[in-house]
Amino acid sequence: MTLEEVARRAGVSPSTVSRILNGTARVRESKRQAVERAIADLGYHPNVIARGLARGRSMSVGVITQDIASPFYNETLKGIEDSLAGPGYAPLFVSGHWNEAKEAECMALLVARRVDGVIVLTGMIDDATLLGYALRLPLVITGRNLRGPNLVSIQLDNEQAAFDATWHLIELGHTRIAHIAGPESNVDAQERLAGYRRALTEARLPVDERLIVIGDFHEASGLLALNQLLETRLHFTALFAANDQMAYGARLALYRKGIRVPEDVSLIGFDDLPSSLYTTPPLTTVRQSAYDLGKVAGEAMLQLISGQAVSVPALPLRVIVRESTMLRRG
Amino acid sequence: MTLEEVARRAGVSPSTVSRILNGTARVRESKRQAVERAIADLGYHPNVIARGLARGRSMSVGVITQDIASPFYNETLKGIEDSLAGPGYAPLFVSGHWNEAKEAECMALLVARRVDGVIVLTGMIDDATLLGYALRLPLVITGRNLRGPNLVSIQLDNEQAAFDATWHLIELGHTRIAHIAGPESNVDAQERLAGYRRALTEARLPVDERLIVIGDFHEASGLLALNQLLETRLHFTALFAANDQMAYGARLALYRKGIRVPEDVSLIGFDDLPSSLYTTPPLTTVRQSAYDLGKVAGEAMLQLISGQAVSVPALPLRVIVRESTMLRRG
DNA sequence: CTGTTAGCGCATTCAA
């Protein structure tokens, strides 16, 4: 099924069919109907590949994610998919696996496929390289503070949200609050740690460095971190994990030791993964709408592509109080 | 950067460059080197779109999933991505949202983009339609028993695995075993229910239909189902949920009522989601390697595309005993 | 072994 066959069957020229398909010019009503009939009869679908070649646009945007199976970024991918679908764009997902070299490969792959833009979800690529890419195609990037032409970065106020999370614990009367941080190289992790510190400081509480232990954002590291914490025999009545997955790990470690949540220690996470509503007890956490993040990123990309001014709405973060935190006892 | 510019810079014809790029024919070593230098100098990347047009192959395969953010199928997508990456294929993910009409749209979108094949992860489209599509392009489909040219279906023995899961409970001494089933229209759900029934029957235990309640594979429905079950005031000491997500919901409902797992009721799920290792207590479940499923599907697709004979390795399912099941008390 | 010549299916000039 080609456009030419449609044209022949409708008794018009290929250009006319193309015009009708794209609304590029006015066409006599009778011809339009003939063409539409032909399209229906033949079950014709325009070849997006050919169209891409001709127009120089592929109608697809690349998305570099770290792991397509990440419970947090999944939701973001969904948001991207939804925002792009309307205007006929398709996302092309590639995984960088937290690896700078791999990420560069991904970018090359996307460039080779002539995507019309790339959305980078918190990548490892350095800022300079990224600005270089922005010279060639529109870029939307999350979790970074970058300014540049052809580039928009979407940020969430991790620092403030971490402050709020820690503050929630403080308000509940906790003074010995441990923190499981994310990888030191990760900007989000740094900001969350900073927010934790600021909250303690503003509350005139000491920051005990021994109460801060580092994980890698996965469940296993949360479990490990908590065991480390326990080995120090330091006293603490509350725990702030830099993401929900690590909170899950910590929660299991606590369970293993017979330490109750929230009676013995209050636990708060960060992300509000869908499953956090179903942990036992349901996890108090910071909601960042991963879905909205994706949606906003996709919309920004569309604006970038079409040359419009981009406006990025604020993405609010807020503490969702559930049952894993409670007033300090005694 | 086009192939033509590379040719000019290397002092050869475009065809020669193309041959070197594709290994289509032997080329004099000196020219090869000149071309390779030119490619490096220019930072040239072949235009996959143009190549697709010329060859009639897009080097991409469509993947129809129900929800790109599904914790189970995520892993599968990852497997697909990995298996396709080697030979230079890229997956194009689209979500059907458990909706037959939407799925048809997805298929149209994929056809319009001229994907070289489509992998359908347990779709809602009926078999006949699917066989129709298989006339036009290679199809790999999971969770169904279909035979046909240009089509391979990958199945897991859900019935046997559900039997094993139920049997595990029976061996632990449970005789009153409830089941939270998946949607009646879903083949996997049907098979799991059948396996549950067969296990009871083989153990000469009565099948109490009131102990079977239907969910939709999401957490919330598991919670709801359990509450329904509790309202009947029927006695049961074990529960088999047709997937882990519903098991999570059920587990929370139990927690809310102060019913202990596994002391008061043993709980077993199905899927072995990554997070099932971190629930409290860690969930006994049936492992189906979602990742392997994807890998196998991707490999089958590659074989189909290249016209090779397809061989689908068996995908074993097995019960992973963790801490949510125990011997029946008293 | 290599260059020349046609398309792949479509959008887009340019004329009419």
Added chain:
DNA sequence: TTGAATGCGCTAACAG
């Protein structure tokens, strides 16, 4: 308003 001609970047005969 419409058709004919041209080209997007590449591959694949076809000659040599």
